[in-house]
Amino acid sequence: MAKENGVKTPEVFRTKLMPRQIPTVAYTVQNILISIASIISSIASFLFTLWIILPLSMIRAVIPANMLQSINSEGKNKVVLIVGASRGIGFSVLKQYADDPDTVIIAASRSIESLRKAVIELGDTLAIIQCAELDLTAQKKQIAENVRAIDKSYGPITHLYEVSGISNHLKEGTPWGLNVTDEMINVNISGTVASILTTYELMKERGYGKICIVGSVAGLYGPANMISYASTKAFINTFSASLRILAAPCGVEVVTVQPGFIDTRMTKKMRGQDSTVPNKEFASPHGMAAYMKQAVEQGGVGVVSWPVRQSVMMHALQSVNPICEELGQWISMKMMLSGKKIT
Numbered sequence: 536m537a538k539e540n541g542v543k544t545p546e547v548f549r550t551k552l553m554p555r556q557i558p559t560v561a562y563t564v565q566n567i568l569i570s571i572a573s574i575i576s577s578i579a580s581f582l583f584t585l586w587i588i589l590p591l592s593m594i595r596a597v598i599p600a601n602m603l604q605s606i607n608s609e610g611k612n613k614v615v616l617i618v619g620a621s622r623g624i625g626f627s628v629l630k631q632y633a634d635d636p637d638t639v640i641i642a643a644s645r646s647i648e649s650l651r652k653a654v655i656e657l658g659d660t661l662a663i664i665q666c667a668e669l670d671l672t673a674q675k676k677q678i679a680e681n682v683r684a685i686d687k688s689y690g691p692i693t694h695l696y697e698v699s700g701i702s703n704h705l706k707e708g709t710p711w712g713l714n715v716t717d718e719m720i721n722v723n724i725s726g727t728v729a730s731i732l733t734t735y736e737l738m739k740e741r742g743y744g745k746i747c748i749v750g751s752v753a754g755l756y757g758p759a760n761m762i763s764y765a766s767t768k769a770f771i772n773t774f775s776a777s778l779r780i781l782a783a784p785c786g787v788e789v790v791t792v793q794p795g796f797i798d799t800r801m802t803k804k805m806r807g808q809d810s811t812v813p814n815k816e817f818a819s820p821h822g823m824a825a826y827m828k829q830a831v832e833q834g835g836v837g838v839v840s841w842p843v844r845q846s847v848m849m850h851a852l853q854s855v856n857p858i859c860e861e862l863g864q865w866i867s868m869k870m871m872l873s874g875k876k877i878t
């Protein structure tokens with residue numbers, strides 16, 4: 536830590552622009568070419584969506600609902616496993632299904648106490664709710680065994696909502712480094728992938744299932760001090776989008792969720808650490824969960840990115856060239872969008 540005007544400044548905010556960091560001519564020209572190619576591909580995707588996909592989506596709007604049912608879904612009771620159901624977005628997903636008839640909800644997360652507290656808060660529900668402890672930091676073999684045991688006891692699982700995730704904002708005073716990054720990789724990637732792939736294998740054998748995986752807009756673009764969190768979420772965004780294509784022929788539908796700023800424990804902690812994002816930007820987790828359920832149940836949506844304005848902005852930022860991307864990551868860090876901490 537250095538002291539500027541008597542105020543402690545974290546290491547990460549003390550960079551100085553040096554002549555060495557000015558891009559070379561060859562690198563700048565390459566970046567200009569990247570921008571030109573981005574404009575062309577962006578126009579092509581715009582025209583394709585406007586002329587081909589928009590008319591198709593209008594035809595879909597008049598197709599009778601029973602023709603839009605997923606293959607092999609007839610007569611199946613819902614068994615919905617929600618990993619990360621104890622609070623935040625996961626708890627809101629639980630509430631979305633709580634009053635569905637003929638439905639079993641398996642609420643899972645690290646701590647059985649916080650799960651039970653959340654379920655008691657719900658009161659009486661039409662759906663049957665079961666609580667299961669599932670710690671994503673456990674050995675992958677153990678996670679797989681736990682998921683299979685849950686499926687055997689309460690299943691067959693028809694829906695998986697994989698919501699759990701952590702950031703370094705949750706704990707006060709933990710400096711970013713190998714340990715913090717390792718824990719985030721364990722929960723946000725390794726544990727998450729272990730439970731998704733175990734459930735996917737079970738669903739594949741049965742030829743039916745719906746999987747909804749929570750990544751983040753932070754995995755598209757973000758401040759440099761979101762380094763480890765954003766990297767884990769970029770992995771999940773890509774993994775989930777690719778699994779959607781691989782799983783479709785097996786009757787398993789995968790939906791990726793990329794939340795923007797949602798008002799939960801995670802972002803409350805981020806705001807407590809001096810994030811400069813205005814309070815009004817934080818949307819309700821219930822709104823997020825409602826869009827997630829709608830996409831999972833009605834199909835035809837690959838990526839649920841919400842709130843829409845934030846999603847549109849973050850997707851647009853993906854088309855900037857590497858020089859501007861680096862500059863943007865630095866500026867947004869300096870603006871303390873995700874607070875003063877490195878996560």
Ligand SMILES: NC(=O)c1ccc[n+]([C@@H]2O[C@H](COP(=O)([O-])OP(=O)(O)OC[C@H]3O[C@@H](n4cnc5c(N)ncnc54)[C@H](OP(=O)(O)O)[C@@H]3O)[C@@H](O)[C@H]2O)c1
Pocket residue numbers: 618619620621622623624625643644645646647649650669670671672698699700701722749750751752753793794795796797798799800801802
């Ligand atoms: N909030 C946002 O603005 C935002 C934006 C983009 C993406 N996301 C993503 O949305 C997801 C949910 O976040 P949230 O905002 O709802 O956070 P949250 O309120 O902090 O909830 C996190 C959930 O993850 C569970 N969890 C944490 N560590 C776990 C572990 N080792 N094993 C199993 N479960 C564990 C927690 O369970 P316990 O209560 O048992 O610890 C809790 O249910 C995360 O993947 C997050 O990255 C959130």
